[in-house]
Amino acid sequence: MSLQLSRLLTDLGEKSSYDAASQCCRCGYCEAACPTYVVTGDETCSARGRNQLVRSLIEHKLYEPASAHDALHTCLLCGACTAACYARVATADIVLEGRRMLDAKTHWLAHLLSRLMAEHRGWLAFMLKAVNVAKRLGLTTLARPILRVIGLPGLALAEEHVQEAPLTFLYEVLRRRPWAAQPHWLYFAPCGPNFLYPRVGKATVAVLEALRGGGNFLDNDCCGLLAYNYGDVDDARVLARRNIARFEAAGGTGPLVGDCSSCVAFLKSYPQLFLSEPDWKMRAERFAAVVRDVPEVLSDASLPEADLPTTTYHDSCRACHGQGLKEGAHTAIRRLAGASYRELPESDMCCGGAGAYAFRNPGISDDLIKRKVGRIAATGARLVATSGTSCLIQLAQGLKKYYPECEVLHLSELAARAVASGRAVQGAKDGTQAGA
Numbered sequence: 001m002s003l004q005l006s007r008l009l010t011d012l013g014e015k016s017s018y019d020a021a022s023q024c025c026r027c028g029y030c031e032a033a034c035p036t037y038v039v040t041g042d043e044t045c046s047a048r049g050r051n052q053l054v055r056s057l058i059e060h061k062l063y064e065p066a067s068a069h070d071a072l073h074t075c076l077l078c079g080a081c082t083a084a085c086y087a088r089v090a091t092a093d094i095v096l097e098g099r100r101m102l103d104a105k106t107h108w109l110a111h112l113l114s115r116l117m118a119e120h121r122g123w124l125a126f127m128l129k130a131v132n133v134a135k136r137l138g139l140t141t142l143a144r145p146i147l148r149v150i151g152l153p154g155l156a157l158a159e160e161h162v163q164e165a166p167l168t169f170l171y172e173v174l175r176r177r178p179w180a181a182q183p184h185w186l187y188f189a190p191c192g193p194n195f196l197y198p199r200v201g202k203a204t205v206a207v208l209e210a211l212r213g214g215g216n217f218l219d220n221d222c223c224g225l226l227a228y229n230y231g232d233v234d235d236a237r238v239l240a241r242r243n244i245a246r247f248e249a250a251g252g253t254g255p256l257v258g259d260c261s262s263c264v265a266f267l268k269s270y271p272q273l274f275l276s277e278p279d280w281k282m283r284a285e286r287f288a289a290v291v292r293d294v295p296e297v298l299s300d301a302s303l304p305e306a307d308l309p310t311t312t313y314h315d316s317c318r319a320c321h322g323q324g325l326k327e328g329a330h331t332a333i334r335r336l337a338g339a340s341y342r343e344l345p346e347s348d349m350c351c352g353g354a355g356a357y358a359f360r361n362p363g364i365s366d367d368l369i370k371r372k373v374g375r376i377a378a379t380g381a382r383l384v385a386t387s388g389t390s391c392l393i394q395l396a397q398g399l400k401k402y403y404p405e406c407e408v409l410h411l412s413e414l415a416a417r418a419v420a421s422g423r424a425v426q427g428a429k430d431g432t433q434a435g436a
């Protein structure tokens with residue numbers, strides 16, 4: 001058992017993983033904020049339970065280390081505990097270190113995906129396209145029982161949950177279009193918009209052009225979050241170095257805007273990957289300083305109101321807890337939805353998506369999405385907006401199952417509607433055709 005990140009960047013400075021875990025005084029103040037504790041009532045499924053387990057693992061005082069497996073693997077890594085904690089204990093990063101200590105070997109599927117992301121992105125795109133063709137033909141539904149029999153129930157569940165199957169990926173569209181010679185911003189395409197929701201990326205680019213003028217596409221690699229959470233930290237470093245170098249080659253000035261809050265929060269945390277490499281740490285800090293998430297960009301943007309049905313907002317964990325963007329996101333959505341906006345109770349409680357969590361922990365994940373959809377239905381909303389890919393997938397499948405009258409869209413898509421309606425209003429004033 002060994003740690004992969006021996007030191008962590010916490011809100012109270014750089015600390016060893018052991019010191020970071022020891023900072024938890026077990027006060028329990030964060031318990032009410034922890035979604036897994038709220039739905040299970042199990043002490044080991046709370047931040048203090050998990051921090052205590054990792055501390056004992058590092059001290060070699062856990063006589064049956066495998067007994068920590070469920071407690072650590074059911075953590076959503078949502079960061080709600082850190083946001084509620086006076087000492088800002090970095091529980092999610094501590095839990096990840098605990099998982100890496102327990103799981104001497106990464107799951108072969110996570111390892112394969114992580115390697116494909118890092119070294120063979122062309123092959124990954126080719127395979128995803130083949131899967132999407134099969135999905136459109138209804139063939140992947142037939143594969144579900146086989147996946148369950150061969151011990152991959154999570155993959156069967158992923159096939160069931162993910163409703164999108166684009167045949168043209170976002171980077172293919174963006175590579176073909178013209179860009180500004182003197183860009184005012186750069187666009188980072190996260191894997192979610194890239195491979196599942198190209199419409200989100202197109203909306204973000206349209207909004208950025210309307211708000212800030214011409215920009216450019218970074219043509220980036222995966223941010224590395226998948227490797228960091230499920231695979232190998234070294235693979236995450238390979239991807240981070242490549243993205244930083246590409247950003248520097250593109251001029252090294254921002255803002256660099258992404259539209260998946262998990263990915264953006266990870267880009268902002270790049271310096272943590274390079275604590276023992278001063279040169280790369282400095283480059284990662286320069287890079288992280290200009291990264292922006294969509295709620296951040298829209299919080300002070302002057303946008304017209306969009307014509308929306310009754311609308312509410314779900315805060316992506318990595319936007320509100322990971323980046324502190326709750327207020328900005330709510331300012332933006334209030335402006336976009338106007339009188340159609342309804343505040344969502346517990347808007348910052350995780351929906352149970354959390355990357356691959358929904359496929360690995362279907363029980364807790366379903367409890368959380370039922371709770372979330374119940375709150376959404378109580379507002380009477382017909383539209384819910386959010387800013388993370390996992391939230392889009394999880395809310396789409398939860399709404400389809402429990403409240404089909406409502407749909408989920410990315411915040412950028414709402415802003416793109418507002419931009420389009422603003423143009424229509426301007427066109428009508430000028431006596432020209434809308435969108436002409």
Ligand code: SF4
Pocket residue numbers: 023024025026027028029030031047048051081084085086087088089091
């Ligand atoms: S993580 Fe923070 S709030 Fe939660 S039990 Fe530990 S010290 Fe208390």
Ligand code: SF4
Pocket residue numbers: 033034035036037045046047050074075076077078079080081082091092
């Ligand atoms: S990261 Fe989320 S699920 Fe994990 S202990 Fe903290 S609040 Fe609970």
